[in-house]
Amino acid sequence: MILPIVNYGHPALRQKGARVESVTAELRQLIDDMLETMYAAAGIGLAAQQVGRALELTVIDVRAATDRPSTLERDGKPADIGAFMPLVLINPALRPHGEPDTGPEGCLSFPGIYADITRPARVDVVTTTPGGERIEFSAGGLLSRVVQHEVDHLNGILFIDRMTRSVKAGLQPELDALQQATKAALKAR
Ligand code: ZN
16 A cells, blocks of 8 residues: 655654564554555655654665665675665664765655765664564665665654755755645644
């Protein structure tokens, strides 16, 4: 089932996710629905907060972004990204590292708004899979950026919080309009 994606101004986007204690049938359904919703919106990542659920859960699939390379290492060796997708992160812990890397980002909760964001180039991840397995991997390139963007959502952090002051100032009229439209729609319900 395709779920409604909430936009900037919805309080769920500022909520820190609760830890997922067990992968229930309900959670499996939510994961399936989040994947379906992400693909339908042509996104490459979607966090639970973006469908109104404050949980430490996000789904990612970078296969569609063929113009922006990703790297993946498991056990210190390069691994096949395609075989690792879609990626479902439950209770992930990150260690971003490496040189700062600046690249364009968008967000399904900010339709039509894009900006350059600087983040560490690489990230080490420890996470739980839907099968309950604890796995570790390292990512670079676009996958590193998407993992950091999505896990920010799980902590109530948005990409506008990572923009330089001048970039955010340039987008402020659009951000204000989106926030007001979201709040007005919530009030009208
Ligand atoms: Zn986002």
